Amino acid sequence: MIKEIYSSNAEKLFRKCAICPRKCNVNRMDGEMGYCGQTAHLTAARAYLHAWEEPCISGDNGSGTVFFSGCNMRCVFCQNESIASGKIAKKITPERLAEIFLELREQKASNINLVTPTHFVPIIILALEKAHDQGLDIPVVYNTSAYENVDTLKMLEGLVDIYLPDCKYYSDTLAIRYSNAPMYFDIAMDAIEEMLRQVGEPEFAKACGNGHNKRINAVQYNALMEESDDDYTGPLMTRGVIVRHLMLPGQLQDSKAVISKLIERFGNKIYISIMNQFTPCGNLESYPELLSGIKASEYDKLLDYSIDCGIENGFFQGEGTDSESFIPAFDYRGL
Template sequence: MSLPHHCRLCPRACGADRAAGQTGYCGADDRLMVARAALHHWEEPCLSGAPDDTRGSGTVFFSGCALRCCYCQNYPISQEGVGKAITVERLAEIFLRLQRDGARNINLVTATQYLPQVRRALDLARADGLVLPIVYNTGGYETVAAVKALTGYVDIWLTDFKYADPALADRLSAAPDYPAVAEAALRQMLLQTGAPVYDKEGFLQRGVIVRHLALPGCVQDSRAVLATLAHLQQETGIPFVPSLMSQFTPFYKAAEHGLGRRITTYEYRQVIDEAIRLGLTDGYMQEKSSAREEYTPPFDLEGV
């Protein structure tokens, strides 16, 4: 699998000649760009352990993004180009170094724009002894073809399901097709990966975690997202790990798009109550006002 001359790696299908160095909608060209590679302690506990866990998740943050949400907390790398160009061989070395450092898994954050290079790097690293579970950390805006292309590479999908309303998805992420795309991708993730499997310490080895970030003023959409997730779980018969998040902070251009505040306790309580009503309780519900600086690490090229 090589970089495409007519890129359709993501649902934008922008057609950029990536192989010739043309920049796609996601901001990526023919270079492999990484902004940070280090142990991270603020994922779900089944991935990174308790906050005082000395090991954590071996997280690699890639530059660029196909969604480019107006409120992205990682906007310096998703939309402003922060990162360093590295080789596929260097990426494989990074995976192995994180394993030596004690990482519980390798966590690839927003990697689809580099899908061909990531697959090659994983092949190289596995040939040299990489045995950790591979986590694919995504905003959920994935083609079914991309999910299928990661068969045999990804053990754990850590995916968002951001919106149920196409109009809201259009306003905040310029992606009115997000709900349909994310649902199709999630269905494929579940079919491909199966029910959650944990090791004896309670760390996830295989399965799907579905995150939903509750947004201020969007309780109705959150309820609709949860209804979609409950229906999908019932339809497939494959359980996943739900993860409700309250950490929204008005980063980047959020205020310009009507998201100039954090959610209220009352709003978040309504979302939690709906998840409980629908039986989406075998997972995580973030505490209200739990946003912390550690959730957004410094993108200072550490480990790259």
């Protein structure tokens, strides 16, 4: 049955899977599981309007977010461990995924937000093509760990408008200890380079009344946000790259290295979202250094350092984000 609904190219990619840098080479079409914990059957945990992304992603209505099951990173501190491990997973077809995209659009979603999509890229491409043929006309966000193959990303050119990758670690020691992801930083930086090549520098749409929008650039967007109240969501991003960095307990120096390298390589062509929302989740008995959480003083030092490095396009987080209340209920709603 699965052969009948997938394209020949998708089937080929799943038969000897090398979609991500793990290059498991397993036959996911015949039911073998890759490192991601998934076969070639598309699975997801929830689809809904998500309000807790960056302001230019969520907007007033929320980001139309699809949480896919499985993950090619499997970080030990994962907030979404129940879906990353594949414990919560509902099978859906590419046709149904296309319908979900259109349903989210009808709910006035700011965009379509694909969370942890890497291991399902061949199927997601089919669904996006079907949805576009049926009138999908809002931006598509690719929300990823950045542990990506450049060749896989190239398959998405023209289908993704906004890339929302992580840049988790500079140190390979940390990448291996917490994510079993050797060469993570180099792989992530090359992936971000490809993302930027595809979508270019940030663009936003500012509502001008009468249903019309005005395109503005990063400088104009930043000026609007500086003058705004805290509750102002501002214009929506229509194209661009936002790189997220989640600060880890006790790893100020590694975070500084990540930020400085991102600024050095990409400058103001990207946004950097510096996050303090680390929440100790799962079984961390073997990682006691992660149990303390983030100290406000350490986060402030990182923000000061980022400013000293010349960051202009950035998002910072306030207090109260390190809470499990920010973790969605993965209950299959919207699927």
